[in-house]
Amino acid sequence: MGVVAIGKWFGALPLPFTSSTSLYVLRSCMAAALALCVGLYLHLDSPFSAASTVLLLVNPVQGAVVGKGLHRIAGTLVGALAAFVLVACFAQQMILLIVGVGLWLGLCVAAMSVVRHYYATTAVVAGYTVCLALGPAIAEPQISFEHIVSRATAVVVGAISLTLVTVLFSRKTxxxxxxxxxxxxxxxxxxxxxxxxxxxxxxxxxxxxxxxxxxxxxxxxxxxxxxxESWVISDNxxxxxxxxxxxxxxxxxxxxxxxxxxxxxxxxxxxxxxxxxxxxxxxxxxxxxxxxxxxxxxxxxxxxxxxxxxxxxxxxxxxxxxxxxxxxxxxxxxxxxxxxxxxxxxQETAHVHRPFRFHRHYADGLRNGIRALLATLLAAAVWYISGWDQGPTLLAVLGPYCTLIAAMPTPEKGTESFLRGTLYAIPAALACKFLILPQINGLPLLLVSLSLFWAFGIHATTLPSRAFQGVAFLIAFNTLVSTTLVPTYDFNDFANQSVSWIIALGICLLAYQLLPKRNDRNFDGLVEALHRETLVLLRQGAAGSDHSWQVRQQHRLASLAALAPATLDSQLHHEYLGRLSLQLARELRRVHADLKHLDPQDPIAQLIGAGLSRLARSPQNYPRMILQSHRTANSLRRLGAMHFAAIFEDLAWLLGQYRHVQSKKVRSS
Structure with missing residues (x-):
């Protein structure tokens, strides 16, 4: 039964080539091979790290590779600089150095959670570059400079190789x-x-x-x-x-x-x-x-x-x-x-000026950063208590995994996918390193042998259900197979490294068990931000409802629609609050815009200004604001300002609806 179960498990692996992915697989293998060749030519301490960089960053979309290439290199340089600073300050103080690595990784993971697109790429690479560069340097501070330079060079070589091959052999889509x-x-x-x-x-x-x-x-x-990928999109x-x-x-x-x-x-x-x-x-x-x-x-x-x-x-x-x-x-x-x-x-000339602003989940970013720091400290504790020589490997594995898992909506399922990919990689690396590589001679055969294994993982990254398994397989396989310029085949070291990968994933999972990720916090954070910014609007009027304010509120409201809360009724209430908030902003801007066309000494202008001031003085006292809006509307109607009277009546209705829905939400909670 055990043999049958194992056969089914490995039989679930996807084929390495299909008609739709064969070109992508070949292109990615070419980029990894190029990076490995350049790493060997430059006599890097770990030439396989350049190929690992390619395998970590492969993507079938040209824009995802080319557009982020420069930011990957920038993140590498920032990470290398941070590594130099940490070594210079704490080279002889191992505990402080590990804490510094954890703080830096946590900072980068937090930044990755808050910013978007290319800036997130820079933060991610800056974070795990320090972990890759300083792992061995913690145990051997005397080689820290050479190791940091070698690791940074490997990442840059990998990023450039992947970008070059992608530009030459892929299409813009x-x-x-x-x-x-x-x-x-x-x-x-x-x-x-x-x-x-x-x-x-x-x-x-x-x-x-x-x-x-x-x-x-x-x-x-x-x-x-x-x-x-496109100058048209970049320019516009x-x-x-x-x-x-x-x-x-x-x-x-x-x-x-x-x-x-x-x-x-x-x-x-x-x-x-x-x-x-x-x-x-x-x-x-x-x-x-x-x-x-x-x-x-x-x-x-x-x-x-x-x-x-x-x-x-x-x-x-x-x-x-x-x-x-x-x-x-x-x-x-x-x-x-x-x-x-x-x-x-x-190719038309556009003269539009409203920016697209985003709501930032700062609290979620802080929690992700704390989890990364906690995972680093847990790995350091395992290293310190056990005296295990694979401590540097633990840190090197934690860096990329902490950043990848932090971006997942369900870290437990993501960790399970990484674990499955790693368990696939261990026997594959064992067969490649101890059965195939000792029997071959020369670079061409080495590249062909490695590409046969790379192809499985690269193809898996094209399947949504297996993408994380594919990434884990590629990185674990390449790291376990890698050798220095002089090949060595030490089974004990291989076994220790394999176990360290499993333990690193266990540490990541433990960090999320100690500080669980709750997706409902994002929903609650959006709702709280919607209400908080509405109060700002009521206090500041048109001054607080500029286009940036409105676009951020729109982004929060649209983000609420994309989430799946516990009850649909709750979601509809919060979305209604968002719509009312946006309409309040429009009406207040309309009043202020029309007010500019009146003489400041005009009784109508003075009455409108007094009404707006009364609203701003009591932003959370809804009955008072509603009463003031009705009084201002009646006074304006007596002066013949029917247009402004209608707007203030609408403000009263909007405030009444907002009060009703807000109080209903509070009672239900």
Whole structure:
């Protein structure tokens, strides 16, 4: 039975070549072979480390390799500098040196958790470079300088080799994917906005908009890959991200009941919905470019304005009608600006200025950093208590694994995948090192022999369910097989290294057991940030609701839609709070913008200023704010300022809804 189980376990390994991945596997093997050859030519202490760098960084997407190449080298240089500083300060004090390594690794893991894309790459490489460089230096401080230089050189050689081979032998694919994604997002957005013009939005429509806003967030990951692959994306990255921010803003517009009754009775609005639906169809059929769609949307805006101005006055107050149409007009303009930003992909000149800001999970980053420090200290304790000669290996393994596991939503499953990949690698390395390598002679046969094993792991990285197993297999196999310039075949050393890999993974898992990663903390952190920034908005008014504030709130709200909390009702409440927060910001900005056109000595301007000041003095006293908004609206109505009166009535309604949902959330918690 045991033999059958082992056979099934190893039979689950994927084939090394398929029609869709064979070129990627061959290209990656070529890059690893090139790095190994250069490492041997430069007489590095550990030439296999250059190939290990390639195997750690392989990716089928050219942009993921090329775009991050420079940042990998920068991270290596930063890590090498940090290693020099640590050795210079604590070379003769082993405990302080290990603590310094742990603190540096924790700092880099925390930074990796907070920043994005290429900056995260720099932080990751800077972290594990110190672990790779200082592991042996802790035991033998006299060789620290040579070892740091050798390790840093190996990483640089590996990064350059992989980048060179990728540029020469791979195709650019991300730019086309980004164009298709952008068009798909615009088609869906136009259809959803058109539905709003046709009928009042229900909760299901809001759910669709939030899901689409979450898709826009995910597109930024594609942009991170594309900027390294395409000059068009790199040169127009700000315009594209600005377009994404405007598109989110247009989607997350919250309807007010006072507007809905007006829109239902306005024929011009229904016509606008039909015209937007035709724009959506034209974009989906590729009969309309993004730039042409922008012109079409602005034409629709002009037609809406002219029809509204020429229409006879309905039963609704004229200012209420104008205010409702103005909000829809602003939504159309934001959609047009989104199309303008995206049209830069078509070599059009874009003049958009709204940045795409991100919410930073600082608390999550701090926890990840503390776990990395804890794992380092646990490894040092095992080393110190046991007196084991594989302590440097423990530290060298912990560096990359702590950074990779920290980015996973479920570290336990990730650690299990790494463990399976390592258990695959140990017998493979044993067969290669002790059965194959002693029988061959010459570099070509060495490269062919290694490539036969590399191919399995490289192919596994293309399969989502086996990607982490593939990475673990490649790194463990290459490290266990590696030799110095003079080959040695010591089985006891091999066995010790194999056990150290398993123990290092166990230490990583133990660190997450002692400080477990709870994904609900991200959800709670987003909700807390939404509410905290809303209070800032109420205290500071338009000064606290600039475009950066709004875009960060949009990112938080869209991120909430991408998470899966315990109950759907809870998620809907929090998303509703986010929509109300964004609409409060729009209304306050609208008041301040219109206030600039009034004489400061005008009684209406003074009354508006006094009303805004009263709101800012009691940002958490919702009944008082609602009462002040109603009083200000009534006073403005008596002075004939119907436009401002309508806005303050809407502010009162928004504050009332926010108070109701917030109090309901507090009671449920």
């Amino acid at each position: 991300v730019e086309a994917r980004i164009r298709d994604t952008v068009i798909s997002l615009c088609v869906k957005a136009a259809a959803l906005i058109a539905e709003k013009y046709a009928q009042p939005a229900d909760e299901q429509a809001h759910r669709k908009r939030l899901d689409l806003a979450a898709e826009i967030n995910r597109m930024d990951d594609l942009l991170g890959l594309g900027r390294g 990255l700000k315009a594209i991200r600005s377009g994404a921010a405007y598109l989110q803003s247009a989607l997350l517009e919250h309807e007010l009941p006072a507007d809905l009754s007006v829109l239902e009775s306005t024929d011009a609005v229904s016509a606008t919905g039909l015209q937007l639906a035709s724009v959506s169809r034209a974009l989906s059929e590729h009969s309309l470019s993004l730039a042409e769609a922008k012109v079409r949307v602005r034409t629709i805006r002009d037609e809406l304005a002219s029809k509204t101005a020429s229409a006879p006055q309905s039963s609704h107050p004229e200012q209420r009608t104008l205010l409702a149409v103005r909000r829809l007009d602003e939504q159309l303009e934001e959609f047009a600006l989104a199309l303008e930003g995206f049209s830069s992909l078509e």
